[in-house]
Amino acid sequence: MANQTPHVxxxxxxxxxxxxxxxxxxxxxxxRRLGELGVPVLRKVTVGDDRNLLIRELAAMAEVADLVIVNxxxxxxxxxxxxxxxxxxxxxxxAEHPGAIAHLEAWCARRNLPLNAANxxxxxxxxxxxxxxxxxxxxxGFDVSVGSCRxxxxxxxxxxxxxxxxxxxxxxxxxxxxxxxHSVLRLQTFGLGESSAQQLIADACPDWPAEVELGFRAxxxxxxxxxxxxxxxxxxxxDLCRAQLESLFGDHIIGEGDTQLAEAVLDLLRARxxxxxxxxxxxxxxxxxxxxxxxxxxxxxxAGFVTYAxxxxxxxxxxxxxxxxxxxxxxxxxxxxxxxxxxxxxxADYVIAVSGIAGxxxxxxxxxxxxVWLAWGERDAIETLQLCWPVERTLFxxxxxxxxxDMIRRRLLGLNSQPRYFAQRRVG
Amino acid sequence: MANQTPHVxxxxxxxxxxxxxxxxxxxxxxxRRLGELGVPVLRKVTVGDDRNLLIRELAAMAEVADLVIVNxxxxxxxxxxxxxxxxxxxxxxxAEHPGAIAHLEAWCARRNLPLNAANxxxxxxxxxxxxxxxxxxxxxGFDVSVGSCRxxxxxxxxxxxxxxxxxxxxxxxxxxxxxxxHSVLRLQTFGLGESSAQQLIADACPDWPAEVELGFRAxxxxxxxxxxxxxxxxxxxxDLCRAQLESLFGDHIIGEGDTQLAEAVLDLLRARxxxxxxxxxxxxxxxxxxxxxxxxxxxxxxAGFVTYAxxxxxxxxxxxxxxxxxxxxxxxxxxxxxxxxxxxxxxADYVIAVSGIAGxxxxxxxxxxxxVWLAWGERDAIETLQLCWPVERTLFxxxxxxxxxDMIRRRLLGLNSQPRYFAQRRVG
Numbered sequence: 001m002a003n004q005t006p007h008v009x010x011x012x013x014x015x016x017x018x019x020x021x022x023x024x025x026x027x028x029x030x031x032r033r034l035g036e037l038g039v040p041v042l043r044k045v046t047v048g049d050d051r052n053l054l055i056r057e058l059a060a061m062a063e064v065a066d067l068v069i070v071n072x073x074x075x076x077x078x079x080x081x082x083x084x085x086x087x088x089x090x091x092x093x094x095a096e097h098p099g100a101i102a103h104l105e106a107w108c109a110r111r112n113l114p115l116n117a118a119n120x121x122x123x124x125x126x127x128x129x130x131x132x133x134x135x136x137x138x139x140x141g142f143d144v145s146v147g148s149c150r151x152x153x154x155x156x157x158x159x160x161x162x163x164x165x166x167x168x169x170x171x172x173x174x175x176x177x178x179x180x181x182h183s184v185l186r187l188q189t190f191g192l193g194e195s196s197a198q199q200l201i202a203d204a205c206p207d208w209p210a211e212v213e214l215g216f217r218a219x220x221x222x223x224x225x226x227x228x229x230x231x232x233x234x235x236x237x238x239d240l241c242r243a244q245l246e247s248l249f250g251d252h253i254i255g256e257g258d259t260q261l262a263e264a265v266l267d268l269l270r271a272r273x274x275x276x277x278x279x280x281x282x283x284x285x286x287x288x289x290x291x292x293x294x295x296x297x298x299x300x301x302x303a304g305f306v307t308y309a310x311x312x313x314x315x316x317x318x319x320x321x322x323x324x325x326x327x328x329x330x331x332x333x334x335x336x337x338x339x340x341x342x343x344x345x346x347x348a349d350y351v352i353a354v355s356g357i358a359g360x361x362x363x364x365x366x367x368x369x370x371x372v373w374l375a376w377g378e379r380d381a382i383e384t385l386q387l388c389w390p391v392e393r394t395l396f397x398x399x400x401x402x403x404x405x406d407m408i409r410r411r412l413l414g415l416n417s418q419p420r421y422f423a424q425r426r427v428g
Numbered sequence: 429m430a431n432q433t434p435h436v437x438x439x440x441x442x443x444x445x446x447x448x449x450x451x452x453x454x455x456x457x458x459x460r461r462l463g464e465l466g467v468p469v470l471r472k473v474t475v476g477d478d479r480n481l482l483i484r485e486l487a488a489m490a491e492v493a494d495l496v497i498v499n500x501x502x503x504x505x506x507x508x509x510x511x512x513x514x515x516x517x518x519x520x521x522x523a524e525h526p527g528a529i530a531h532l533e534a535w536c537a538r539r540n541l542p543l544n545a546a547n548x549x550x551x552x553x554x555x556x557x558x559x560x561x562x563x564x565x566x567x568x569g570f571d572v573s574v575g576s577c578r579x580x581x582x583x584x585x586x587x588x589x590x591x592x593x594x595x596x597x598x599x600x601x602x603x604x605x606x607x608x609x610h611s612v613l614r615l616q617t618f619g620l621g622e623s624s625a626q627q628l629i630a631d632a633c634p635d636w637p638a639e640v641e642l643g644f645r646a647x648x649x650x651x652x653x654x655x656x657x658x659x660x661x662x663x664x665x666x667d668l669c670r671a672q673l674e675s676l677f678g679d680h681i682i683g684e685g686d687t688q689l690a691e692a693v694l695d696l697l698r699a700r701x702x703x704x705x706x707x708x709x710x711x712x713x714x715x716x717x718x719x720x721x722x723x724x725x726x727x728x729x730x731a732g733f734v735t736y737a738x739x740x741x742x743x744x745x746x747x748x749x750x751x752x753x754x755x756x757x758x759x760x761x762x763x764x765x766x767x768x769x770x771x772x773x774x775x776a777d778y779v780i781a782v783s784g785i786a787g788x789x790x791x792x793x794x795x796x797x798x799x800v801w802l803a804w805g806e807r808d809a810i811e812t813l814q815l816c817w818p819v820e821r822t823l824f825x826x827x828x829x830x831x832x833x834d835m836i837r838r839r840l841l842g843l844n845s846q847p848r849y850f851a852q853r854r855v856g
Contacts, residue, residue, distance in 0.1 A: 020459030031448030284720020292712020304734030
């Protein structure tokens, strides 16, 4: 397999994927991780938990592919068929794998559970297989060769798959010597749309070099920009492209790799020895939750307030009742007083305050669903801004929580430019 | 096709899906919509925008399936190959379709655009096909028969696909008289593991009827149990199975369909005219965020406190400083005082308080990572509990936020039984 691109196929199993109850994001994750090595996935097939269908698909794949990754069906229940199917295609019996038993015993011991019959089934693997360690869950993966095809069976739980892919990708990378030449630079951005970013790049960089592949992955709240090259010789061109992207929308770039907005903000605060507090109405604790998801956030985040009701805005944050009556909860003076109240009560250096109408109800002709006031900054230097972001409730909460974090990020970096989303979302 | 379940397969095309840059949610949507008719999707295959690969897959499908839905590749660009591929498999030429031209002219006229060559390509369809109207976008779908297989080609833009599926599902429903007999009952649970649930059912219900299909979908924090039947005659058996599940783990069942824990808690509070507040340390606002994600949560949730640092627990919630020093933040007296402080400050009826060590650092031999104190209840009736849930940080936060909500749910329902996860997680 060394020194040439292997033919890779994916086989996905699970009734919940076939029924549409679960959207399969695992195959996208596998494709992205293999993509880091410059290895494309040629074809993927999904079938339900049906022994005969699975055997037929896997046998056909094993005849033509160099590598098949099977995902799902490693659990303890009767509809988890992967071990049985791989054994049938490899023409070997199932056998209790001592390494898998040891893994399961350790897993159960950590949870004070006995090793029951259902768990024990997870150690019945194709005879002679190698194990793929699962540092997170009970199901081990396994590695079986059928003719010239290598079959890797991986767990369906996304967090477990992600960890196992680290192992698989590192191993494949070692086998593919040319892989070390393939390199992917990922930039995380907030506030850019995929099509407008693409258009801006096309306009500003007509001579984009062919050897630098440009890709986008739009998510909520962030969008990833990806620069891939296939050889070390293309790295200087890649660096020039990066510089062009930075001059085009540098202030929208949060960081490299998987950097999250909350992480970037916490790093900036930590470097300055500063703390941040939050006063949230329509985002209902999401800004605080995004911050505290990051390990070590307690260095820079000590307190947050969720003040959903008007009387709580007064009682907890000291917002003036008359201001609330005159201007309503979604107004400049109220969001400013929320910010000031939170700063004082938390003795924090920086604050984010959000008050808006997340919907689906609660809008008025004056303040339709999607209307929101943001406040951010330091004592005696609080800025405010009205946006209108009329999207579905949870997406609204996600985008506005991120916008609040982005305002603090921009303040901490001393950026004076206006983010591009102001042009579309700003009111007044 | 009437009166028997058709054999359905999906063919998905798109380089962005193969690379993992886009997660395919279209196939799940198609499967769910067909599922409403009791029609399962047997198999789905995804390949990139490659003419030969697409022809090979579609030809193989047309030989065995009654219905193939092709998704994607209807756009105006050169890598949109679906019309060409379907024509090749059907053995007919491409021809400009007058109905498609009329649709495109109307679409362009509404936008004050001229009909250009790229658009015109979208009217080049397999000769003799029937149109599937696209009320939203420029790309019409089309309906072609190859032997006994019907091939429906649909657009990749999710909003356009959704509208076209309304038309397709209505048409299929008319063709399938028995559709109304298929029925799926989904129960949402918290605190059950997939393997232990399966084992308990196997032990308690040795005579589980073959006509009631049992399925599980483990998520975080909830697990879904699904009971499916194919005919109305099996409904009494399904109801008996449901009753057995309820007697086995009724207190772990949150509700039917998609019911989330936060939703169940809010419904119970609303029915009693009561409110809930939160005092969160290690969950960092996640309980508040889970509640406020639900539309209408403001009826029963007015305020939440994120008190991450010790001095904030004192300053904001009035936790006694000496208690903090003597017992530490992760202790029974502190979590109880957090609960009492939040209840008083928010003037709420019920409270959830959480203080624990989410990790990855911060553990001690005495209080390892995963140690957590929960408090919940009403004024003068607050209960507390120590659990140890040593899992990865964000999963810990998700499970503990859910456990807090579950405690309030049990209190509101007057349940006296101990949840099964106590056996595994409880300390002391």
